[in-house]
Amino acid sequence: MRTLFIYPEFPKTFWSYEKILELVNRKVLLPPLGMVTVAALLPQTWEMKLVDRNVREVTEAEWNWAELVVISGMIVQKADMAAQIAKAKQRGLPVAVGGPFASSTPDAPELQLADFKVLDEGEITLPMFIEAIERGERQGRFSAEGEKPDVTGTPIPRFDLLELDAYDSMSVQFSRGCPFQCEFCDIIVLYGRKPRTKTPDQLVAELQYLYDLGWRRSIFLVDDNFIGNKRNAKLLLPEIKRWQIDHGYPFSFATEASVDLASDEEMMLMMAEARFDSVFLGIETPDEASLETARKLQNTRSSLEESVDRITSYGIRVMAGFIIGFDGEKPGAGDRIVEFVSRTGIPAAMMGMLQALPNTGLWHRLEKEGRLVQEKTDAKGVNQTNLLNFVPTRPIRQIANEYVDAFCRLYEPNAYIDRVTHYYLKMGQPRWQQYVKAAAFGKASLPSWTDVRALLIVIWRQGLKRDTRGRFWRSLFTIARRNPNNLEQFLVTLAHNEHFQEYRGVVTREIQDQLAALPPEPPEGSRETTRELQPA
Numbered sequence: 001m002r003t004l005f006i007y008p009e010f011p012k013t014f015w016s017y018e019k020i021l022e023l024v025n026r027k028v029l030l031p032p033l034g035m036v037t038v039a040a041l042l043p044q045t046w047e048m049k050l051v052d053r054n055v056r057e058v059t060e061a062e063w064n065w066a067e068l069v070v071i072s073g074m075i076v077q078k079a080d081m082a083a084q085i086a087k088a089k090q091r092g093l094p095v096a097v098g099g100p101f102a103s104s105t106p107d108a109p110e111l112q113l114a115d116f117k118v119l120d121e122g123e124i125t126l127p128m129f130i131e132a133i134e135r136g137e138r139q140g141r142f143s144a145e146g147e148k149p150d151v152t153g154t155p156i157p158r159f160d161l162l163e164l165d166a167y168d169s170m171s172v173q174f175s176r177g178c179p180f181q182c183e184f185c186d187i188i189v190l191y192g193r194k195p196r197t198k199t200p201d202q203l204v205a206e207l208q209y210l211y212d213l214g215w216r217r218s219i220f221l222v223d224d225n226f227i228g229n230k231r232n233a234k235l236l237l238p239e240i241k242r243w244q245i246d247h248g249y250p251f252s253f254a255t256e257a258s259v260d261l262a263s264d265e266e267m268m269l270m271m272a273e274a275r276f277d278s279v280f281l282g283i284e285t286p287d288e289a290s291l292e293t294a295r296k297l298q299n300t301r302s303s304l305e306e307s308v309d310r311i312t313s314y315g316i317r318v319m320a321g322f323i324i325g326f327d328g329e330k331p332g333a334g335d336r337i338v339e340f341v342s343r344t345g346i347p348a349a350m351m352g353m354l355q356a357l358p359n360t361g362l363w364h365r366l367e368k369e370g371r372l373v374q375e376k377t378d379a380k381g382v383n384q385t386n387l388l389n390f391v392p393t394r395p396i397r398q399i400a401n402e403y404v405d406a407f408c409r410l411y412e413p414n415a416y417i418d419r420v421t422h423y424y425l426k427m428g429q430p431r432w433q434q435y436v437k438a439a440a441f442g443k444a445s446l447p448s449w450t451d452v453r454a455l456l457i458v459i460w461r462q463g464l465k466r467d468t469r470g471r472f473w474r475s476l477f478t479i480a481r482r483n484p485n486n487l488e489q490f491l492v493t494l495a496h497n498e499h500f501q502e503y504r505g506v507v508t509r510e511i512q513d514q515l516a517a518l519p520p521e522p523p524e525g526s527r528e529t530t531r532e533l534q535p536a
Contacts, residue, residue: 001133004066005039005050005161006058006088007032008073008080012506014350014384017168019498023454026168028054033171033222034072034099039158041126050161053080063091068133071114072099075357076383082110089113094138096129098122103190104358106141117141121176121191123149148192151176152199156206159213169218169254172206174198174236178225180258182282183295183361184323184354187224195228200239207243211250218277221255226279227267228258237270244275245435254278254319259299262307268314275432277489278317281308286340287333290326295361308344315428317489320346324403325354327393334406341410345423347493351407352384353399354392366390384503385510397515404511411500413468421475424483424490433485458495 051058069088088095096116103119118129128142177195253276291299322337341349356363371391463472479490
Protein backbone atom coordinates (compact mmCIF):
# COMPACT_ATOMS: atom_id res chain seq x y z
CA MET A 1 0.00 0.00 0.00
CA ARG A 2 1.65 3.24 -1.17
CA THR A 3 0.78 5.59 1.71
CA LEU A 4 1.23 9.36 1.51
CA PHE A 5 1.23 11.17 4.86
CA ILE A 6 0.32 14.85 4.67
CA TYR A 7 0.77 17.17 7.64
CA PRO A 8 -1.36 20.33 7.25
CA GLU A 9 -0.14 23.89 7.36
CA PHE A 10 -0.17 25.89 10.59
CA PRO A 11 -1.30 29.52 10.76
CA LYS A 12 1.17 31.98 12.26
CA THR A 13 1.39 31.36 16.01
CA PHE A 14 3.48 32.34 19.01
CA TRP A 15 5.66 29.29 18.36
CA SER A 16 5.97 29.52 14.58
CA TYR A 17 9.22 31.50 14.93
CA GLU A 18 9.49 32.33 11.21
CA LYS A 19 11.99 35.15 11.65
CA ILE A 20 14.21 33.03 13.91
CA LEU A 21 14.08 30.03 11.59
CA GLU A 22 15.07 32.24 8.66
CA LEU A 23 18.22 33.22 10.55
CA VAL A 24 19.35 29.60 10.92
CA ASN A 25 18.08 28.39 7.54
CA ARG A 26 15.36 26.13 8.93
CA LYS A 27 11.75 25.82 7.80
CA VAL A 28 9.85 24.65 10.90
CA LEU A 29 10.40 24.49 14.63
CA LEU A 30 9.17 20.91 15.23
CA PRO A 31 8.21 17.88 13.10
CA PRO A 32 4.90 15.96 13.12
CA LEU A 33 5.78 13.32 15.73
CA GLY A 34 2.28 11.84 15.66
CA MET A 35 2.52 11.06 11.95
CA VAL A 36 5.89 9.30 12.15
CA THR A 37 4.55 7.32 15.12
CA VAL A 38 1.52 6.28 13.05
CA ALA A 39 3.90 5.30 10.25
CA ALA A 40 5.73 3.00 12.67
CA LEU A 41 2.43 1.41 13.77
CA LEU A 42 1.31 0.60 10.21
CA PRO A 43 2.55 -2.52 8.39
CA GLN A 44 6.19 -1.94 7.51
CA THR A 45 5.63 -3.71 4.20
CA TRP A 46 3.67 -0.62 3.08
CA GLU A 47 5.60 1.99 1.12
CA MET A 48 5.47 5.39 2.81
CA LYS A 49 6.24 9.03 2.04
CA LEU A 50 5.62 12.05 4.27
CA VAL A 51 5.11 15.67 3.26
CA ASP A 52 4.97 18.37 5.93
CA ARG A 53 3.20 21.27 4.26
CA ASN A 54 4.91 23.63 6.66
CA VAL A 55 8.12 22.62 4.87
CA ARG A 56 6.97 22.27 1.24
CA GLU A 57 4.06 21.50 -1.10
CA VAL A 58 2.97 18.03 -2.14
CA THR A 59 4.28 17.36 -5.64
CA GLU A 60 2.13 16.07 -8.46
CA ALA A 61 4.39 13.03 -8.64
CA GLU A 62 3.63 12.26 -4.98
CA TRP A 63 -0.11 12.57 -5.56
CA ASN A 64 0.17 10.22 -8.55
CA TRP A 65 2.27 7.73 -6.55
CA ALA A 66 -0.17 7.47 -3.63
CA GLU A 67 -2.77 4.74 -3.13
CA LEU A 68 -3.84 6.01 0.33
CA VAL A 69 -3.59 9.45 1.93
CA VAL A 70 -3.25 9.84 5.71
CA ILE A 71 -3.84 13.30 7.23
CA SER A 72 -3.58 14.33 10.88
CA GLY A 73 -3.52 17.62 12.73
CA MET A 74 -4.68 19.88 15.51
CA ILE A 75 -7.71 22.16 15.59
CA VAL A 76 -5.71 25.19 14.42
CA GLN A 77 -4.73 23.21 11.29
CA LYS A 78 -8.28 22.33 10.31
CA ALA A 79 -8.55 24.71 7.33
CA ASP A 80 -5.61 23.13 5.55
CA MET A 81 -6.77 19.65 6.61
CA ALA A 82 -9.98 20.30 4.71
CA ALA A 83 -8.08 21.59 1.69
CA GLN A 84 -5.78 18.56 1.52
CA ILE A 85 -8.65 16.10 1.99
CA ALA A 86 -10.46 17.78 -0.92
CA LYS A 87 -7.37 17.59 -3.14
CA ALA A 88 -6.99 13.88 -2.41
CA LYS A 89 -10.66 13.18 -3.13
CA GLN A 90 -10.48 15.13 -6.40
CA ARG A 91 -7.82 12.61 -7.44
CA GLY A 92 -9.97 9.68 -6.38
CA LEU A 93 -7.73 8.71 -3.46
CA PRO A 94 -9.04 7.19 -0.20
CA VAL A 95 -8.32 9.41 2.81
CA ALA A 96 -7.81 8.45 6.46
CA VAL A 97 -7.80 11.18 9.12
CA GLY A 98 -6.82 11.11 12.77
CA GLY A 99 -5.07 13.09 15.47
CA PRO A 100 -6.34 15.59 18.07
CA PHE A 101 -8.76 17.49 15.81
CA ALA A 102 -10.45 14.39 14.43
CA SER A 103 -10.54 12.73 17.85
CA SER A 104 -12.16 15.71 19.59
CA THR A 105 -14.59 16.66 16.81
CA PRO A 106 -14.96 13.73 14.37
CA ASP A 107 -18.13 15.22 12.85
CA ALA A 108 -16.54 18.56 11.98
CA PRO A 109 -17.45 19.70 8.44
CA GLU A 110 -13.76 19.91 7.52
CA LEU A 111 -13.57 16.11 7.85
CA GLN A 112 -16.80 15.13 6.09
CA LEU A 113 -15.05 13.98 2.88
CA ALA A 114 -12.67 11.62 4.69
CA ASP A 115 -13.27 7.92 4.09
CA PHE A 116 -11.74 6.65 7.32
CA LYS A 117 -11.70 8.33 10.73
CA VAL A 118 -9.07 6.72 12.93
CA LEU A 119 -9.75 8.32 16.30
CA ASP A 120 -8.08 8.34 19.71
CA GLU A 121 -4.70 6.65 20.19
CA GLY A 122 -3.34 4.69 17.26
CA GLU A 123 -2.00 1.74 19.23
CA ILE A 124 -5.65 0.70 19.66
CA THR A 125 -7.44 2.02 16.58
CA LEU A 126 -4.85 1.53 13.82
CA PRO A 127 -5.11 -2.28 13.99
CA MET A 128 -8.88 -1.90 13.43
CA PHE A 129 -8.17 0.33 10.43
CA ILE A 130 -5.60 -2.08 8.99
CA GLU A 131 -8.04 -4.98 9.28
CA ALA A 132 -10.71 -2.95 7.48
CA ILE A 133 -8.29 -2.12 4.67
CA GLU A 134 -7.30 -5.78 4.35
CA ARG A 135 -10.99 -6.75 4.14
CA GLY A 136 -11.37 -4.35 1.26
CA GLU A 137 -13.63 -1.91 3.14
CA ARG A 138 -13.75 1.61 1.69
CA GLN A 139 -14.82 3.57 4.74
CA GLY A 140 -15.01 3.30 8.51
CA ARG A 141 -14.80 4.97 11.88
CA PHE A 142 -12.61 3.48 14.57
CA SER A 143 -12.67 4.56 18.21
CA ALA A 144 -10.96 3.31 21.37
CA GLU A 145 -14.14 4.12 23.36
CA GLY A 146 -12.25 5.34 26.38
CA GLU A 147 -9.57 2.63 26.40
CA LYS A 148 -5.97 3.86 26.78
CA PRO A 149 -3.06 1.85 25.39
CA ASP A 150 0.08 0.66 27.14
CA VAL A 151 2.75 2.73 25.39
CA THR A 152 5.56 0.35 26.35
CA GLY A 153 4.73 -1.48 23.11
CA THR A 154 4.90 1.61 20.89
CA PRO A 155 7.63 1.22 18.24
CA ILE A 156 10.36 3.75 17.45
CA PRO A 157 8.80 6.48 15.25
CA ARG A 158 9.80 6.54 11.59
CA PHE A 159 12.05 9.58 11.91
CA ASP A 160 13.67 8.53 8.62
CA LEU A 161 10.57 9.76 6.76
CA LEU A 162 11.26 13.36 7.84
CA GLU A 163 13.30 15.95 5.95
CA LEU A 164 15.51 16.41 9.01
CA ASP A 165 17.38 19.48 7.77
CA ALA A 166 14.09 21.42 7.68
CA TYR A 167 13.56 21.28 11.46
CA ASP A 168 15.16 23.32 14.20
CA SER A 169 14.30 20.80 16.93
CA MET A 170 13.22 17.18 17.01
CA SER A 171 10.31 15.67 18.96
CA VAL A 172 10.12 12.54 21.08
CA GLN A 173 7.49 11.44 23.58
CA PHE A 174 7.99 9.70 26.91
CA SER A 175 4.54 9.96 28.50
CA ARG A 176 0.88 10.62 27.73
CA GLY A 177 -1.67 12.03 30.16
CA CYS A 178 -1.61 14.37 33.15
CA PRO A 179 -2.73 13.77 36.77
CA PHE A 180 -4.32 17.20 37.20
CA GLN A 181 -7.82 18.34 36.21
CA CYS A 182 -7.54 21.91 34.92
CA GLU A 183 -11.00 22.85 33.65
CA PHE A 184 -9.84 24.29 30.32
CA CYS A 185 -7.34 21.57 29.35
CA ASP A 186 -8.14 18.94 26.72
CA ILE A 187 -5.12 16.74 27.47
CA ILE A 188 -6.97 14.81 30.15
CA VAL A 189 -9.87 14.41 27.69
CA LEU A 190 -7.66 13.02 24.94
CA TYR A 191 -5.11 11.07 26.98
CA GLY A 192 -6.51 10.64 30.47
CA ARG A 193 -5.42 11.55 33.99
CA LYS A 194 -3.19 8.53 34.54
CA PRO A 195 0.18 9.28 32.93
CA ARG A 196 1.44 6.31 30.91
CA THR A 197 5.13 6.17 30.10
CA LYS A 198 7.51 4.34 27.83
CA THR A 199 10.41 2.47 29.37
CA PRO A 200 13.82 4.15 29.66
CA ASP A 201 15.18 1.64 27.13
CA GLN A 202 12.51 2.67 24.61
CA LEU A 203 13.27 6.36 24.92
CA VAL A 204 17.03 5.84 24.76
CA ALA A 205 16.56 3.69 21.64
CA GLU A 206 14.75 6.63 20.02
CA LEU A 207 17.63 8.95 20.91
CA GLN A 208 20.10 6.47 19.45
CA TYR A 209 18.09 6.20 16.23
CA LEU A 210 18.05 9.98 15.84
CA TYR A 211 21.79 10.07 16.55
CA ASP A 212 22.40 7.40 13.92
CA LEU A 213 20.38 9.45 11.42
CA GLY A 214 22.80 12.33 12.04
CA TRP A 215 20.67 14.50 14.33
CA ARG A 216 22.77 16.77 16.58
CA ARG A 217 20.43 19.56 17.65
CA SER A 218 17.84 20.04 20.37
CA ILE A 219 15.06 17.60 21.25
CA PHE A 220 11.67 18.51 22.66
CA LEU A 221 9.99 15.92 24.86
CA VAL A 222 6.43 16.71 23.89
CA ASP A 223 4.93 15.24 27.07
CA ASP A 224 2.18 17.51 28.34
CA ASN A 225 3.56 17.00 31.83
CA PHE A 226 6.96 15.30 31.87
CA ILE A 227 6.79 14.89 35.66
CA GLY A 228 3.20 13.61 35.68
CA ASN A 229 4.64 10.23 36.67
CA LYS A 230 7.57 11.36 38.83
CA ARG A 231 8.75 7.86 39.65
CA ASN A 232 9.16 6.87 36.01
CA ALA A 233 10.68 10.23 35.05
CA LYS A 234 13.34 9.68 37.71
CA LEU A 235 14.06 6.24 36.28
CA LEU A 236 14.48 7.74 32.81
CA LEU A 237 16.72 10.72 33.57
CA PRO A 238 19.81 8.78 34.75
CA GLU A 239 19.62 6.71 31.55
CA ILE A 240 19.50 9.86 29.41
CA LYS A 241 22.44 11.27 31.36
CA ARG A 242 24.43 8.06 30.87
CA TRP A 243 23.69 8.05 27.14
CA GLN A 244 24.60 11.73 26.84
CA ILE A 245 27.94 11.18 28.59
CA ASP A 246 28.75 8.24 26.33
CA HIS A 247 28.00 10.31 23.22
CA GLY A 248 29.52 13.63 24.30
CA TYR A 249 26.21 15.36 25.12
CA PRO A 250 25.03 15.82 21.51
CA PHE A 251 21.47 16.83 22.47
CA SER A 252 19.89 19.54 24.58
CA PHE A 253 16.35 18.89 25.81
CA ALA A 254 13.22 20.91 26.43
CA THR A 255 9.89 19.76 27.80
CA GLU A 256 6.67 20.77 29.58
CA ALA A 257 6.02 20.26 33.27
CA SER A 258 3.73 21.36 36.07
CA VAL A 259 4.91 24.07 38.45
CA ASP A 260 5.40 21.57 41.27
CA LEU A 261 8.69 20.69 39.55
CA ALA A 262 10.12 23.51 41.66
CA SER A 263 9.45 21.57 44.86
CA ASP A 264 11.48 18.54 43.74
CA GLU A 265 15.18 19.33 44.07
CA GLU A 266 16.21 15.83 42.99
CA MET A 267 14.18 16.05 39.77
CA MET A 268 15.57 19.47 38.85
CA LEU A 269 19.15 18.30 39.44
CA MET A 270 18.61 15.17 37.35
CA MET A 271 17.10 17.20 34.51
CA ALA A 272 19.92 19.74 34.61
CA GLU A 273 22.58 17.01 34.53
CA ALA A 274 20.84 15.32 31.58
CA ARG A 275 21.00 18.69 29.78
CA PHE A 276 17.43 19.87 29.95
CA ASP A 277 18.00 23.50 28.98
CA SER A 278 14.40 24.69 29.21
CA VAL A 279 10.95 23.79 30.50
CA PHE A 280 7.51 25.17 29.69
CA LEU A 281 5.24 25.83 32.69
CA GLY A 282 1.50 26.47 32.52
CA ILE A 283 1.45 29.34 35.00
CA GLU A 284 -1.73 30.81 33.41
CA THR A 285 -2.20 33.77 35.78
CA PRO A 286 -0.80 35.26 38.98
CA ASP A 287 -4.42 35.73 40.18
CA GLU A 288 -5.08 32.99 42.72
CA ALA A 289 -8.87 33.37 42.46
CA SER A 290 -8.71 32.66 38.71
CA LEU A 291 -6.50 29.62 39.30
CA GLU A 292 -9.10 28.27 41.71
CA THR A 293 -11.88 28.96 39.20
CA ALA A 294 -9.92 27.03 36.55
CA ARG A 295 -9.24 24.18 39.00
CA LYS A 296 -5.51 24.70 38.59
CA LEU A 297 -5.01 24.24 42.31
CA GLN A 298 -1.47 22.92 41.96
CA ASN A 299 -0.42 26.49 41.09
CA THR A 300 -1.78 27.85 44.37
CA ARG A 301 0.28 25.69 46.73
CA SER A 302 3.47 27.74 46.65
CA SER A 303 4.76 31.07 45.41
CA LEU A 304 4.80 31.07 41.61
CA GLU A 305 7.58 33.65 41.56
CA GLU A 306 9.76 31.59 43.89
CA SER A 307 9.03 28.48 41.84
CA VAL A 308 10.32 30.16 38.67
CA ASP A 309 13.47 31.31 40.47
CA ARG A 310 14.20 27.84 41.90
CA ILE A 311 13.95 26.16 38.50
CA THR A 312 16.07 28.91 36.94
CA SER A 313 18.77 28.43 39.58
CA TYR A 314 19.38 24.94 38.18
CA GLY A 315 20.28 26.39 34.79
CA ILE A 316 16.90 25.48 33.29
CA ARG A 317 15.27 28.32 31.34
CA VAL A 318 11.58 28.75 32.14
CA MET A 319 9.07 29.36 29.37
CA ALA A 320 5.49 29.93 30.49
CA GLY A 321 1.91 30.16 29.32
CA PHE A 322 -0.54 32.83 30.50
CA ILE A 323 -4.29 33.18 29.96
CA ILE A 324 -6.63 36.13 30.25
CA GLY A 325 -10.43 35.94 30.40
CA PHE A 326 -11.23 33.63 33.32
CA ASP A 327 -14.65 33.86 34.95
CA GLY A 328 -14.72 36.41 37.76
CA GLU A 329 -11.44 37.95 36.64
CA LYS A 330 -11.00 41.54 37.79
CA PRO A 331 -9.98 44.34 35.41
CA GLY A 332 -6.23 44.80 35.05
CA ALA A 333 -5.43 41.11 34.55
CA GLY A 334 -3.17 42.00 31.62
CA ASP A 335 -1.20 44.44 33.77
CA ARG A 336 -0.80 41.83 36.48
CA ILE A 337 0.59 39.33 34.00
CA VAL A 338 3.07 41.89 32.64
CA GLU A 339 4.17 42.76 36.16
CA PHE A 340 4.65 39.10 37.06
CA VAL A 341 6.63 38.35 33.90
CA SER A 342 8.79 41.44 34.42
CA ARG A 343 9.56 40.50 38.04
CA THR A 344 10.46 36.91 37.21
CA GLY A 345 12.17 37.81 33.93
CA ILE A 346 10.61 34.89 32.02
CA PRO A 347 11.76 35.55 28.42
CA ALA A 348 9.17 33.52 26.46
CA ALA A 349 5.79 34.31 28.02
CA MET A 350 3.09 32.90 25.75
CA MET A 351 -0.17 34.72 26.31
CA GLY A 352 -3.64 34.19 24.91
CA MET A 353 -7.34 34.63 25.60
CA LEU A 354 -9.13 31.69 27.20
CA GLN A 355 -10.63 29.16 24.78
CA ALA A 356 -13.25 26.55 25.65
CA LEU A 357 -12.01 23.43 23.85
CA PRO A 358 -14.44 20.65 22.86
CA ASN A 359 -15.36 18.14 25.58
CA THR A 360 -13.33 19.85 28.33
CA GLY A 361 -14.88 20.60 31.71
CA LEU A 362 -14.98 24.27 30.72
CA TRP A 363 -16.83 23.46 27.49
CA HIS A 364 -19.47 21.40 29.25
CA ARG A 365 -20.00 24.00 31.99
CA LEU A 366 -20.37 26.88 29.55
CA GLU A 367 -22.65 24.79 27.34
CA LYS A 368 -24.97 24.21 30.31
CA GLU A 369 -24.90 27.93 31.09
CA GLY A 370 -25.71 28.84 27.47
CA ARG A 371 -22.54 30.91 27.13
CA LEU A 372 -20.78 29.28 24.18
CA VAL A 373 -20.70 31.35 20.98
CA GLN A 374 -19.79 28.50 18.65
CA GLU A 375 -20.71 24.90 18.01
CA LYS A 376 -18.26 22.15 18.93
CA THR A 377 -17.51 21.59 15.24
CA ASP A 378 -16.62 25.29 14.84
CA ALA A 379 -13.91 25.34 17.54
CA LYS A 380 -10.83 27.28 16.45
CA GLY A 381 -8.37 25.88 18.97
CA VAL A 382 -5.80 27.74 21.00
CA ASN A 383 -4.05 30.52 19.10
CA GLN A 384 -2.87 33.93 20.21
CA THR A 385 -5.03 35.65 17.57
CA ASN A 386 -8.41 34.23 18.67
CA LEU A 387 -11.04 36.02 20.71
CA LEU A 388 -12.75 34.12 23.51
CA ASN A 389 -15.31 31.68 22.13
CA PHE A 390 -17.78 32.19 24.97
CA VAL A 391 -19.58 35.01 26.78
CA PRO A 392 -17.14 36.21 29.49
CA THR A 393 -18.07 37.69 32.86
CA ARG A 394 -16.66 41.09 31.92
CA PRO A 395 -16.87 43.00 28.61
CA ILE A 396 -15.12 41.18 25.81
CA ARG A 397 -13.58 44.40 24.45
CA GLN A 398 -12.08 45.15 27.84
CA ILE A 399 -10.46 41.71 27.95
CA ALA A 400 -9.25 41.90 24.34
CA ASN A 401 -7.78 45.39 24.70
CA GLU A 402 -6.00 44.40 27.92
CA TYR A 403 -4.62 41.36 26.15
CA VAL A 404 -3.29 43.21 23.11
CA ASP A 405 -1.77 45.93 25.29
CA ALA A 406 -0.08 43.37 27.54
CA PHE A 407 1.25 41.28 24.66
CA CYS A 408 2.72 44.33 22.95
CA ARG A 409 4.35 45.54 26.16
CA LEU A 410 5.89 42.14 26.86
CA TYR A 411 7.67 42.14 23.52
CA GLU A 412 8.57 45.81 23.17
CA PRO A 413 12.24 45.44 22.12
CA ASN A 414 13.84 47.48 24.92
CA ALA A 415 11.63 45.92 27.60
CA TYR A 416 12.45 42.47 26.24
CA ILE A 417 16.21 43.05 26.46
CA ASP A 418 15.84 44.32 30.04
CA ARG A 419 13.77 41.27 30.99
CA VAL A 420 16.11 38.75 29.40
CA THR A 421 19.13 40.39 31.04
CA HIS A 422 17.42 40.33 34.43
CA TYR A 423 16.65 36.66 33.90
CA TYR A 424 20.13 35.55 32.86
CA LEU A 425 21.73 37.34 35.77
CA LYS A 426 20.06 34.76 38.02
CA MET A 427 20.37 31.78 35.65
CA GLY A 428 22.26 28.90 37.23
CA GLN A 429 25.32 27.32 35.64
CA PRO A 430 24.90 24.53 33.05
CA ARG A 431 25.42 21.51 35.32
CA TRP A 432 25.81 18.99 32.53
CA GLN A 433 29.13 20.45 31.37
CA GLN A 434 31.01 18.88 34.28
CA TYR A 435 30.27 15.45 32.80
CA VAL A 436 31.60 16.15 29.34
CA LYS A 437 34.89 14.37 28.87
CA ALA A 438 37.72 16.85 28.46
CA ALA A 439 38.77 15.31 25.18
CA ALA A 440 35.27 15.40 23.73
CA PHE A 441 34.75 18.96 24.93
CA GLY A 442 38.05 20.02 23.37
CA LYS A 443 37.03 18.53 20.04
CA ALA A 444 33.73 20.41 19.93
CA SER A 445 33.06 21.57 16.40
CA LEU A 446 33.40 25.20 15.51
CA PRO A 447 30.20 27.19 14.93
CA SER A 448 28.78 26.78 11.44
CA TRP A 449 28.65 29.68 9.01
CA THR A 450 24.85 29.61 9.41
CA ASP A 451 25.20 30.21 13.16
CA VAL A 452 27.81 32.95 12.67
CA ARG A 453 25.64 34.65 10.06
CA ALA A 454 22.61 34.53 12.35
CA LEU A 455 24.63 36.10 15.17
CA LEU A 456 25.89 38.87 12.90
CA ILE A 457 22.34 39.66 11.75
CA VAL A 458 21.11 39.91 15.34
CA ILE A 459 24.06 42.16 16.25
CA TRP A 460 23.35 44.36 13.24
CA ARG A 461 19.63 44.69 13.97
CA GLN A 462 19.60 44.93 17.76
CA GLY A 463 23.09 46.28 18.40
CA LEU A 464 23.52 48.81 15.61
CA LYS A 465 20.41 49.54 13.53
CA ARG A 466 17.64 49.94 16.14
CA ASP A 467 17.24 52.14 19.18
CA THR A 468 18.01 49.06 21.29
CA ARG A 469 21.71 49.45 20.51
CA GLY A 470 22.71 50.90 23.88
CA ARG A 471 20.81 48.31 25.89
CA PHE A 472 22.04 45.48 23.68
CA TRP A 473 25.72 46.17 24.25
CA ARG A 474 25.37 46.96 27.95
CA SER A 475 23.44 43.75 28.48
CA LEU A 476 25.85 41.70 26.39
CA PHE A 477 28.87 42.87 28.37
CA THR A 478 27.01 42.44 31.67
CA ILE A 479 26.20 38.79 30.99
CA ALA A 480 29.67 38.14 29.50
CA ARG A 481 31.19 39.41 32.74
CA ARG A 482 28.78 37.99 35.31
CA ASN A 483 27.42 34.78 33.74
CA PRO A 484 29.73 33.85 30.84
CA ASN A 485 28.74 30.17 30.74
CA ASN A 486 25.22 31.20 29.71
CA LEU A 487 26.27 33.87 27.21
CA GLU A 488 25.47 31.75 24.12
CA GLN A 489 21.98 30.91 25.39
CA PHE A 490 21.47 34.57 26.33
CA LEU A 491 22.22 35.66 22.74
CA VAL A 492 19.90 32.98 21.33
CA THR A 493 17.12 34.20 23.63
CA LEU A 494 17.66 37.80 22.54
CA ALA A 495 17.37 36.63 18.93
CA HIS A 496 13.90 35.22 19.65
CA ASN A 497 12.48 38.73 19.75
CA GLU A 498 13.04 38.98 16.00
CA HIS A 499 9.91 36.82 15.79
CA PHE A 500 7.98 38.33 18.70
CA GLN A 501 8.50 41.88 17.47
CA GLU A 502 6.74 41.03 14.20
CA TYR A 503 4.14 38.83 15.89
CA ARG A 504 3.00 41.74 18.07
CA GLY A 505 1.65 43.34 14.90
CA VAL A 506 -0.08 40.11 13.82
CA VAL A 507 -1.85 39.82 17.19
CA THR A 508 -2.90 43.47 17.16
CA ARG A 509 -4.31 43.42 13.64
CA GLU A 510 -6.19 40.15 13.92
CA ILE A 511 -7.75 40.91 17.30
CA GLN A 512 -8.78 44.40 16.19
CA ASP A 513 -10.37 42.96 13.03
CA GLN A 514 -12.41 40.50 15.10
CA LEU A 515 -13.50 43.22 17.52
CA ALA A 516 -14.61 45.39 14.62
CA ALA A 517 -16.85 42.56 13.42
CA LEU A 518 -18.68 42.33 16.75
CA PRO A 519 -21.98 44.17 17.31
CA PRO A 520 -21.91 47.24 19.58
CA GLU A 521 -21.35 46.56 23.27
CA PRO A 522 -24.71 46.18 25.07
CA PRO A 523 -25.52 48.81 27.72
CA GLU A 524 -23.83 48.23 31.06
CA GLY A 525 -25.96 46.06 33.29
CA SER A 526 -27.86 44.36 30.48
CA ARG A 527 -27.52 40.63 29.95
CA GLU A 528 -25.24 39.68 27.06
CA THR A 529 -26.56 36.79 25.06
CA THR A 530 -24.78 34.27 22.92
CA ARG A 531 -26.29 35.84 19.80
CA GLU A 532 -25.06 39.34 20.72
CA LEU A 533 -21.44 38.19 20.84
CA GLN A 534 -21.44 36.32 17.56
CA PRO A 535 -19.55 38.07 14.73
CA ALA A 536 -21.76 40.11 12.41
